[in-house]
Amino acid sequence: MTPGVVITGMGAVTPLGVGVDALFGRWSEGECSVEDGFARCSDFDATDHLSRKEARRTDRFTHFAMVAADEALSEAWPDGPPYEPERIGCVIGTGIGGLGSLERQQDVLRERGPKAVSPLAVPLLMGNAAAAAVAMRHELHGSSFGVMSACAAGAHAIGAALRMIEAGEADAVVAGGAESAIAGVAVAAFAAMGATSPTGISRPFDARRDGFVMGEGAGVLVLENAEKASARKAQPVGEILGYAASSDAHHLTAPEPSGRDAARAIELALADAEVKPGDIDYVNAHGTSTPLNDRSETEALKAALGEEAHRIPVSSTKSAIGHLLGAAGAVEAIATVEALRQRVAPPTVGWEERDPDLDLDYVPGEARPLDRANGNGRGSLVAISNSFGFGGHNAVLCLAG
């Protein structure tokens, strides 16, 4: 029998502030953190949380991950880890890694030559840096690695962590995603491919949507074997009921228009969770605000959930914090768990004009209570969180809270 996996701690650094409460509280109130076309963690100063030395030896994306992990771990294990360090893993996804550090060292190389390049350049920029730093900071000696699947990386990291616990390879895994890529090359390249919003507005599923808004931040969750968590009388904040991933194998950046493979990931995640579409109370959409994603994701939801798709509230965290790329899946999983715990579906902020082809309930205007209208027989509510990445990577989590 596969062990269940519960969530015992969560932490987030987002453009809405440091902490899960800032993320969910402000989003629920309809706040949007986009300014001048970007959603930055403007109030975040690494040295408020880390020593000078820790801060200068890690990139900003790793700073976010370390601070989010501190919050998650202090919630899960205020008295320290309850398991052998060898039985605790660490998996942190990212879309790009330490791009700012790479660009700065590239400038040093060009202007001052190879002898001036910092010996820290590689450990700063490598995509696994956040996983390494979190594992070192908390002395986690289980399997530790980074995950790269563009904007699905945070969800894939949680999925990988889930499977590690189910397989008995770990008792607990610190899992999440982190990103800080609002830097020259990425900003220019996303604009060049027409992915980002020329108007600088994130309005998922709205008829006027014209691209995503780049954001930055991190989300980290502590996952534990449910039996072991129960044995130590932990109070889980949520549960991972299921997970599945698939690939469009269609195009470098564009989603497959019918959402066929995204729908299959949703169906497989529900099967993994032993949940039916009628049991689902909420959908946290990938909802990027690009014309293509929001259309194919709507198609995928309808294909996977059938008639139930029209009943279920669907909202996008990206309407409040922009697109956190490789951190998005983790931050949005956290937001989903909070929505279930607090029985609130936050709104798709800024949604006003219906696109005739997008006919689901995108929770316009204000947050809405999530009542247990359909009754799935559990004591908790159930949701799915979708993540899709450039390259056709689809990852779907089924969560309870």
Add this chain to the structure above:
Amino acid sequence: MPAQATTESVEQVIFDGLKELGAEGEVARSSTFEELDVDSLDLVELAQIIEDEFGVSLQGEDVKDLRTVGDVIDLVVARSQ
């Protein structure tokens, strides 16, 4: 032109450099790198600062047996003569 490497000037550059690198606690000639939590990556960065300032190139072989801040200062002053 690299700066004149006197004991005082080398000491100043190295003390400032170590603080910039985030060395923990007070930096003195007698401080060991272990006490300051300075590792091999920090020493490479320190060597880059020293080369920029005094034109003295320190390789891995040169620094691997150094234990205290004073050891580095003496080596740089000796090399620059």
